[in-house]
Amino acid sequence: MRWLLAFLFGAVFGAAGGVALGFFLFPFVFPPPQATETLQASNDSRLVAKGTFIHANPSDPIHYGSGGVSVYSDTVFLNEDFEVGPGPKYHVYLVPKASIRSSADVEDTMFVDLGQLRAFQGSQNYTIPAGVDLSLYQSVVIWCEHFSVLISPADLDFET
Template identity: 55%
Template sequence: MKNLIIGLLLGAMLGVTAGFALGIVAFPYLFPPAPVNEQLTGLVTGARVAAGRFIHADPKDPLHHGRGGVQVYQNLVHLESDFEVGPGPKYHLYLVPDADVGPDTAVDETMFVDLGRLKAFSGSQNYPVPPGTDLADYGSVVVWCEQFGVLISPARLVADTPP
């Protein structure tokens, strides 16, 4: 009888732990945030500095993908209306010094600038650039999963040439 009670308690503890872990992973898939549609009106100071397109960095990985455009201004990073990434937990938008970011790039070990947590998995979004950030030092904007340390989608930035 004693062994049965211990077995039931251990099973209940393992079940609760596994259920909690599964809930953390499944939550963003079951309850994704609504798409946003933030505009640039009144937010941008100065001309556009660079632009890029998010790509599917590792075609062998069907879960971590992204697409859509990004525009960089001196004070703001704007994800365009066609922006989209596969859902997941704790996604952040980083400015990264490397221009060629791939699945093997140790993004979290670079001198990245964290622009904040991703507001939604799709739609146009704005992220302020911290004052004093020299955008010439950054070759990519990436979506990074902080919870699991995984690259979701990089966008190589191409600098605008002055007229």
Template identity: 40%
Template sequence: VSEGLPAELQTGIAATGRFRDADSVHQGAGSVTVYETMTGAKVLRFTDFKVTNGPDLKVWLVKAGGITSSADVKASEWLSLGPLKGNIGEQNYIVPQDANLAGFKSVVIWCEQFGVLFAAADLTATAS
């Protein structure tokens, strides 16, 4: 996957993070940036992204921070942004307008079928 960054998303950065491995089998790397437009729309962008391929992988925002295990994800509230578009490459995910992004501390790559964490990134808000 190699999605470009639309010009209207280059207006502001709300948060950033870096993906890390879930364990020695489920590995992830790359950056996540949350872009915010003048209208308040938010998009998660993955750059230099790579994750171990697997079945039924989804992109979730998770309320807990410091995610290190599948149990951490299961113990927290989450919001699905949909299926992972590919296990390698730049990709964009739209955050629903009614989602309060400030309440979410992590982005995870999650296997819904088996309830397994593949990679996680803590989100750090940028100064406005």
């Protein structure tokens, strides 16, 4: 009888662990295709700021990013050269803080969530909600909501 309980216990926990591992590894094994969106800013939108995503923690080989970002009055546009390392549930945030270099820099801020990242590479558009004062936001970051981890920040240089 003990062997049956041990077998059932192992089967249940093995299956649960396998499912959890599958959810974690899915974006690495089956990444979405590269995005190729074109800029979809409205006719009255203007370029407000530009930035470049960086590898905030070079000793971390998993959480990295690179490429440009352009912020218009109604759209955040991730440029064609945009790329981040794959992972689960990444989001694009506007953050009211400059020089973001760690997860702690983001956790206690009132960021604006622009939506879930649609691809790990390529150009993408994210609509800025009406009423957002862009002068208050000095950074665009890619954030992993699943693990509350900073993936890649971009400091914004405002156009004059």
